[in-house]
Amino acid sequence: xxxxxxxxxxxxxxxxxxxxxxxxxxxxxxxxxxxxxxxxxxxxxxxxxxxxxxxxxxxxxxxxxxxxxxxxxxxxxxxxxxxxxxxxxxxxxxxxxxxxxxxxxxxxxxxxxxxxxxxxxxxxxxxxxxxxxxxxxxxxxxxxxxxxxxxxxxxxxxxxxxxxxxxxxxxxxxxxxxxxx
Numbered sequence: 191x192x193x194x195x196x197x198x199x200x201x202x203x204x205x206x207x208x209x210x211x212x213x214x215x216x217x218x219x220x221x222x223x224x225x226x227x228x229x230x231x232x233x234x235x236x237x238x239x240x241x242x243x244x245x246x247x248x249x250x251x252x253x254x255x256x257x258x259x260x261x262x263x264x265x266x267x268x269x270x271x272x273x274x275x276x277x278x279x280x281x282x283x284x285x286x287x288x289x290x291x292x293x294x295x296x297x298x299x300x301x302x303x304x305x306x307x308x309x310x311x312x313x314x315x316x317x318x319x320x321x322x323x324x325x326x327x328x329x330x331x332x333x334x335x336x337x338x339x340x341x342x343x344x345x346x347x348x349x350x351x352x353x354x355x356x357x358x359x360x361x362x363x364x365x366x367x368x369x370x371x
Contacts, residue, residue, distance in 0.1 A: 193257060194253065196210055196211055196214075197211075197248065197251065197253075197257065200245065200248050201248050201249055203245075208245055211244075212241060215258065215261060216237065216241075218258070219237055219240065219241075219261060219262065219265050220233060220234070220237050222262055222265050222266065223236045223237040223240065223265050223269060224305075224309075225305075225308075225320050225324060226265075226266060226269040226270070226316070226317060226320055227269060227309070228309055228310075228313060228316065229309060236265070236268060236269045236272070237265065239268050240261075240264050240265040240268040240269075243264050243268055244261055244264050247264070266321075266325075267335070269317075270317065270335055270336060273313050273314070273317055273336070274336060274337055303361065304358075307354055307357045307358065308320070308354070310357075311350050311353055311354070314346050315346050315347075315349050315350035315353065316350065317336065317346075318332055318336070318343050318346040318347045318350060319346075319347060319350035319351070319354075321335065321336075322343070322347050323347075329343040329344055329347075
């Protein structure tokens with residue numbers, strides 16, 4: 191079905207069109223929701239809330255730019271709004287931060303394990319890590335989206351990287367120990 195026609199029908203609140211739109215985009219948007227959520231169930235809830243907003247705000251879409259991109263922004267913003275209300279971010283002295291890079295060979299760690307590690311991060315760290323590393327937002331943009339300072343964004347990214355580095359190193363040490371046995 192033509193996406194413009196589908197959007198037009200959704201603007202008229204046609205249930206069958208809304209179901210078709212959901213079916214067309216739910217898998218892709220779920221993977222985005224999962225990236226920002228701490229677990230599968232929370233990602234499902236966030237996606238559901240995002241689709242409600244998509245259908246409520248579809249009149250605002252003016253066919254300028256990518257419709258998928260417009261929906262992705264709603265998914266991200268819906269998830270972030272929940273965390274903003276929880277005040278999950280902490281302030282840290284910016285001078286204490288140092289950039290820490292994590293280097294892992296592709297065949298040393300599975301994508302599923304990496305996603306599990308990212309999802310296990312505390313909310314404040316996971317959100318900043320995903321926005322900065324995976325989606326390419328600047329610290330200024332992250333600060334604006336999350337109502338935090340740039341320094342807080344930087345510190346939360348630093349702490350997320352530290353936690354991930356420790357988890358990955360521990361996993362690698364465990365593999366080496368198991369291979370030696």
